[in-house]
Amino acid sequence: MKKIPTVFARDPDDRKRVLPEANPVCQWVLDGEGTPTRKYDGTCVMLDEHGVWWARREVRPGRTRPPGYLPVMTDEVTGKTVGWEPIGQSAYAKYHAEALTTAPEPRRPGTYELIGPKINGNPEGVAGHELVPHAEAERLDVPRDLVGLRSWLLAHPRYEGIVWHHPDGRRAKLKHRDFA
Incomplete structure (x- = not known):
């Protein structure tokens, strides 16, 4: 078990929020790679x-x-x-x-x-x-950009978030509360 990185970079002044830029280790998500699943x-x-x-x-x-x-x-x-x-x-x-x-x-x-x-x-x-x-976990059909993901997550408040699974074992996440 490793801590799963967040898809977008965290705001250094408020670590609870994300910035509109990719976390470099998660760029693969925005490139359309990996399978998105529900984060329970x-x-x-x-x-x-x-x-x-x-x-x-x-x-x-x-x-x-x-x-x-x-x-x-x-x-x-x-x-x-x-x-x-x-x-x-x-x-x-x-x-x-x-x-x-x-x-x-x-x-x-x-x-x-x-x-x-x-x-x-x-x-x-x-x-x-x-x-x-x-x-x-339930597989999801979600957008792959910040605005689309923000809208999708805010429209699904019962979901804690999304976890992407790359075929090579990497994972990335995005939580509903990242946009609160």
Whole structure:
């Protein structure tokens, strides 16, 4: 798991907003490459190749990492370390367990979005806790320019955003709140 870069450059004076210029590492999106999918609003969990579940966890600089934490990368701008903690010690353990009772079998190794009534205020509006495989996210037909993407996202307020998947494994994202 690596932090997914934003398609457009961030405003250095207000990191919550994007500028009308491409992030150079994401130019491929504006060039028409990659498949756009829905970004669900929940929390990321992962099933590893050994059948062990993990929860995504950010640790701020100077804070103690939880037991069993597997760091993946540290953001150079914020200093936050992103990684995985065992799901059983996560604040979401109870909701993940509930989602497992309704998730279809077999579950494949990979990342999932845990959504539901007790996750981020349930912006997805689902009745119970669910696991959405990122590999099976809803595919979208969206524009490839700043004005078009802004209009599309603002017209779809229930979508947290868009994630593009390049065939070579690169990803890029754009969130609804980038234009708030």
